[in-house]
Amino acid sequence: MPKTFTVENDYQNSRFDKWFKNKVVNIPHSLIEKIIRQNKVKVNKKKTKSSYRVQTGDIIDVYELSKFKPQKKDFSNKYKPKKKELGRYSDYIIEDNENYLVVNKPSGIPVQSGTKSFKNLIDILKDTKYFLNSKPYVVHRIDKETSGILIIAKNRKFAQLFTTLFRIRKIHKTYLAIVYGKVNKSFKTMKDELISYENNKKIIQNAITNLKIIRSNDRYSLLELNPITGRKHQLRKQLLNLGCPIVGDDKYFLNNLKKIKTRNLFLHAYKIKFMINNVQYNFKARYNNIFEDFLRKNI
Numbered sequence: 001m002p003k004t005f006t007v008e009n010d011y012q013n014s015r016f017d018k019w020f021k022n023k024v025v026n027i028p029h030s031l032i033e034k035i036i037r038q039n040k041v042k043v044n045k046k047k048t049k050s051s052y053r054v055q056t057g058d059i060i061d062v063y064e065l066s067k068f069k070p071q072k073k074d075f076s077n078k079y080k081p082k083k084k085e086l087g088r089y090s091d092y093i094i095e096d097n098e099n100y101l102v103v104n105k106p107s108g109i110p111v112q113s114g115t116k117s118f119k120n121l122i123d124i125l126k127d128t129k130y131f132l133n134s135k136p137y138v139v140h141r142i143d144k145e146t147s148g149i150l151i152i153a154k155n156r157k158f159a160q161l162f163t164t165l166f167r168i169r170k171i172h173k174t175y176l177a178i179v180y181g182k183v184n185k186s187f188k189t190m191k192d193e194l195i196s197y198e199n200n201k202k203i204i205q206n207a208i209t210n211l212k213i214i215r216s217n218d219r220y221s222l223l224e225l226n227p228i229t230g231r232k233h234q235l236r237k238q239l240l241n242l243g244c245p246i247v248g249d250d251k252y253f254l255n256n257l258k259k260i261k262t263r264n265l266f267l268h269a270y271k272i273k274f275m276i277n278n279v280q281y282n283f284k285a286r287y288n289n290i291f292e293d294f295l296r297k298n299i
Contacts, residue, residue: 002042002061007054010156016043017050024062026070040064079113079123089124094283099158100151101130102272104285107147107264111138125152139163140171143233145249148175148269149285161276166230171274175225175235176214176287178266178294179244180257183213183221190238194231207231209238220247220299224270235267247294264290 011019017032020041032050035041040063041048054060095102105111105121113120126136136152137159153159165171190209195202208228215222221244225235233252239245240252248265268287273280 002063003065005060005062007056007058007060009056011054012056012157013053013160014156015050016048016052016054019054024060025065025068027068031068035068079119081119081124081127085124089121089128093130094149094285096130099155100153100162101125101136102283103150103152105142105147105150105269106288107145110144111141111150121150122152140166140230142269143236143265143267145265146267146269147265147285147288147291149173149272149283150269151272162274165274169228171272173227173269174271175227176268176270176291177223177225177235177239178247178291178299179221179223179239180219180247180254181221181244182216182218183211183223183242183244185213187211187213187242190242192238192241194234194237196232205229205231207234207238209235215299217299222295222299262290262294264288264294266291266294 005023007019011023017029020032021027029050036048036050039047042061043052043054044059045061089103092104092106093101094104103121103125110120112122122136122138125131131154134154136154137156139151139153139159139162142148142150151162153162162171188211190207190211192207194205194207196205197203206229210226210228212224212226213221214224223239227234231237236246236249236252240249240254243254245253245257246265246267247260248262249267253259268291269285270287271282271284273282275281
């Protein structure tokens with residue numbers, strides 16, 4: 001006799017193989033393909049494919065389930081925050097509802113763990129009251145060094161929704177940046193071809209950002225930036241190309257400039273706006289005291 005599962009609304013339009021790993025048993029993709037070929041899985045009494053997008057209410061029968069041994073999950077790379085640290089991050093919450101969290105991410109901490117970063121925001125927040133009956137879904141990222149607004153979905157439905165809105169450019173972000181030099185007031189848009197390398201392959205991508213000068217002097221400028229495209233390190237690379245790199249950026253910097261001694265990258269995701277079901281949402285994140293102090297003393 002097969003074991004029968006019903007697809008929940010949370011997994012609407014998810015790939016079958018991802019649903020299977022999360023809701024049935026976590027086995028290698030190759031084994032999922034094998035049991036599909038052997039007709040040991042049926043969706044609504046019919047044969048399926050691993051790429052099939054499951055729909056709410058789908059009836060899925062799995063035969064000989066007891067023979068499948070789940071893969072062991074590796075928890076060794078998970079950051080375990082201290083209680084004091086968990087409480088401190090409550091100060092950064094901008095919005096908390098049943099579907100998503102909006103956080104004013106501090107600079108110096110990555111969104112997720114990586115090869116060079118162990119401590120990360122997701123591991124800190126996932127065991128807090130904000131995800132008591134849910135889990136965090138990353139729908140976009142900002143650099144470790146960048147501060148400001150970050151959306152974290154609480155369920156698969158809203159994770160897919162935000163991912164789609166970002167892809168079709170229906171989520172609009174505004175950044176503040178303090179840069180070296182005086183930017184010409186007539187300059188409204190940055191258009192560049194940004195070059196990156198992936199597995200020794202050269203990749204060229206168009207990047208567009210609208211720009212507004214808030215205030216400036218001969219040494220520094222405070223800019224408002226609205227990226228139209230979403231390339232990796234887009235704003236940092238474009239401002240370097242403009243000859244006005246961001247203060248505190250050790251990666252994209254002009255050698256002829258005198259470096260400011262600061263641990264803070266003066267790039268802040270200030271505002272975000274989007275629309276869901278014809279309702280407009282707007283959120284703002286205040287920049288930190290280091291950013292504010294530099295502005296007061298220098299511009």
